[in-house]
Amino acid sequence: MIEARELTRRYDSVLAVDRVSFDVHPGQIVGLLGPNGAGKTTILRILTGYHYPQHGSARIGGHDVVTDPVAAKRRLGYLPENAPAYGMLTVDEYLGFIGAARSLSRAEHRAAVERLAGLCGLESVWRRPISELSKGLRQRVGLAQALLHDPDVVILDEPTSGLDPNQIREVRRIVEELGRTKTVLLSTHILSEAEAVCDRVLILDAGRIVASGTAAQIASALRTRAIVAVSLASRPGPRARHELDRIGETVEERDEPDGSARLRLMLNEGREAEDVFDWAVAHGLRLRAVVPERESLEDVFARLTAGGQR
Amino acid sequence: MKGTLAVLRKELLGSFNSPVAYVVLSAFLVFTSVWFFFIHDFFAADVASLRSYYGIMPIVFVVLIPAVTMRTWAEERAAGTDEILLTLPVGEASLVLGKYLASLSLMLLAVVLTIFVPLSVRELGQFEPGEIYGQYIGLVLLVTAGTAVGGLVSSLSRHQISAFVGTALILLFLTLAAELNAVLELAAVPAAVLRFLSFDHRFRNLNRGVLDTRDLAYFAGLTVAALYLTRAALVARKAR
Numbered sequence: 001m002i003e004a005r006e007l008t009r010r011y012d013s014v015l016a017v018d019r020v021s022f023d024v025h026p027g028q029i030v031g032l033l034g035p036n037g038a039g040k041t042t043i044l045r046i047l048t049g050y051h052y053p054q055h056g057s058a059r060i061g062g063h064d065v066v067t068d069p070v071a072a073k074r075r076l077g078y079l080p081e082n083a084p085a086y087g088m089l090t091v092d093e094y095l096g097f098i099g100a101a102r103s104l105s106r107a108e109h110r111a112a113v114e115r116l117a118g119l120c121g122l123e124s125v126w127r128r129p130i131s132e133l134s135k136g137l138r139q140r141v142g143l144a145q146a147l148l149h150d151p152d153v154v155i156l157d158e159p160t161s162g163l164d165p166n167q168i169r170e171v172r173r174i175v176e177e178l179g180r181t182k183t184v185l186l187s188t189h190i191l192s193e194a195e196a197v198c199d200r201v202l203i204l205d206a207g208r209i210v211a212s213g214t215a216a217q218i219a220s221a222l223r224t225r226a227i228v229a230v231s232l233a234s235r236p237g238p239r240a241r242h243e244l245d246r247i248g249e250t251v252e253e254r255d256e257p258d259g260s261a262r263l264r265l266m267l268n269e270g271r272e273a274e275d276v277f278d279w280a281v282a283h284g285l286r287l288r289a290v291v292p293e294r295e296s297l298e299d300v301f302a303r304l305t306a307g308g309q310r
Numbered sequence: 311m312k313g314t315l316a317v318l319r320k321e322l323l324g325s326f327n328s329p330v331a332y333v334v335l336s337a338f339l340v341f342t343s344v345w346f347f348f349i350h351d352f353f354a355a356d357v358a359s360l361r362s363y364y365g366i367m368p369i370v371f372v373v374l375i376p377a378v379t380m381r382t383w384a385e386e387r388a389a390g391t392d393e394i395l396l397t398l399p400v401g402e403a404s405l406v407l408g409k410y411l412a413s414l415s416l417m418l419l420a421v422v423l424t425i426f427v428p429l430s431v432r433e434l435g436q437f438e439p440g441e442i443y444g445q446y447i448g449l450v451l452l453v454t455a456g457t458a459v460g461g462l463v464s465s466l467s468r469h470q471i472s473a474f475v476g477t478a479l480i481l482l483f484l485t486l487a488a489e490l491n492a493v494l495e496l497a498a499v500p501a502a503v504l505r506f507l508s509f510d511h512r513f514r515n516l517n518r519g520v521l522d523t524r525d526l527a528y529f530a531g532l533t534v535a536a537l538y539l540t541r542a543a544l545v546a547r548k549a550r
Contacts, residue, residue, distance in 0.1 A: 048397040052549045073399040080397075084390035088324040097323075100316035101398045129327070145394065 001025050001183050002047060002153055006056035009042050016042040018207040019056065026152065029179035031194035032187040034204030035305050040187035041081055043204075044157050047185070048078045060153050074102070077151035081158050083142030087131030091122055091141055094130055095148060102149045109148075116144040119174060136167040143174065154178055156186040160193060172197050191301055205305040227251070227266050227293040228273045233286035235261045240283040247275045260288070313400030317408025322415065331416060334377050338420050342370055343427060358435025360428055364445040368485045368513050371456055374420065376477035379413045379460025380470045383540075387468065396544070406541045410461050417453040421446070448516030451529040452509060456481055458536035465543045485509045
């Protein structure tokens with residue numbers, strides 16, 4: 001499992017990560033979600049021993065990443081951002097190097113290669129130099145590199161960035177597969193990905209965790225008031241408008257050329273969408289639709305990370 | 311140990327999968343042979359000595375060593391592969407040693423390949439074997455220390471080119487440090503320091519077939535210091 005405690009890292013004067021603590025347990029897929037520059041990569045680099053934290057500590061499978069790095073790294077598979085790999089080597093040679101550096105025996109290595117060549121779809125490019133591979137294939141080589149020693153803990157930095165939709169689906173399938181038994185931590189800036197793949201999401205902004213939980217939990221905990229979209233066959237008169245203000249606050253209103261109207265209503269405390277029906281009936285207005293809007297993770301994310309305001 | 315061997319093997323595979331190793335080695339052999347046989351005019355000199363052949367090696371190595379070592383760490387950083395390397399369960403010391411041994415192997419191969427020159431002129435006169443042994447010991451010591459210095463500079467460089475230039479300048483200084491005494495009129499202490507640092511000064515002893523333990527200690531000390539500092543540079547970067 002992964003334990004991060006009060007991780008803090010500063011680059012020159014910029015505070016990249018600020019007292020970040022979290023745990024990831026076996027059988028869990030946790031997503032670090034945040035805009036670029038929020039500190040995702042820095043956290044992953046600390047956990048994998050590429051950087052030292054200036055304060056705080058991190059343990060992988062019980063081994064401290066600073067004081068016992070080799071033991072921690074042995075438990076860990078890591079795919080860095082952009083899947084760097086040695087272009088001069090063939091896929092075969094590269095995985096051979098990783099296996100040797102991880103002290104796999106010949107038999108272990110052969111078994112791992114058999115397992116991964118299929119999983120990652122690398123059979124056809126086995127003897128090709130990595131520099132000649134497409135971005136998608138290189139990403140899969142990186143994934144094979146991370147999984148070669150069948151680690152308990154898998155850390156993936158933006159595993160789907162730069163891939164086409166089919167490749168993204170493929171990588172997600174692999175990650176979900178891994179998540180059944182292993183401890184998986186991945187970073188992404190794609191919300192739908194975090195929503196689709198992760199059991200738990202940590203939203204990061206400017207180096208701090210600003211929300212954590214399942215995607216649904218985060219959305220509901222942070223939802224202020226429900227919003228309903230109302231579509232009317234005719235425009236409400238002034239008296240009806242006045243009454244409507246008691247139900248909720250009109251946040252958006254559009255009169256259509258055919259005389260109908262659409263509005264989005266943010267319901268007041270204790271009010272429900274049903275009140276809109278009663279209101280329409282009372283004023284003789286014909287309702288076309290009343291649709292409750294669930295605030296998506298996307299809205300929550302934008303709000304939490306002040307998206308677009310910077 | 312396993313980590314060191316894995317890195318060594320990976321480095322050599324990378325070097326020989328690319329044309330770089332072949333180009334550098336052939337350029338070295340062609341240049342030194344042309345210099346010796348045609349420019350220096352070995353045949354016309356009519357002296358059974360290879361001293362002039364081995365004598366230019368330190369200067370040639372000023373360029374050859376950085377050509378081999380510049381990639382060592384700078385390329386890893388530029389390609390981002392250091393993030394793979396430094397997150398493997400291999401200690402920094404093993405990584406440094408593996409990379410060093412890879413550069414050293416290439417340089418030793420260059421030294422070994424020069425053996426064709428003494429072999430080809432063997433029949434032409436009475437060469438002093440002791441002198442040639444001494445010259446080879448000198449070349450090996452030079453390469454051992456120079457390669458370690460090149461690796462250190464590469465670990466401090468962002469680009470291969472700056473690693474090349476930096477290493478070449480340091481090696482040039484070390485090679486010719488004693489010559490500076492002829493140009494600069496220094497006090498006794500700095501002059502002694504320059505003489506102490508000078509490769510060429512020590513290489514000249516070996517070139518004459520004189521092996522001094524002080525020279526051995528100097529080259530060994532320089533090698534160990536450079537390797538130690540390379541490891542320190544890797545660790546320092548993690549905390550930077």
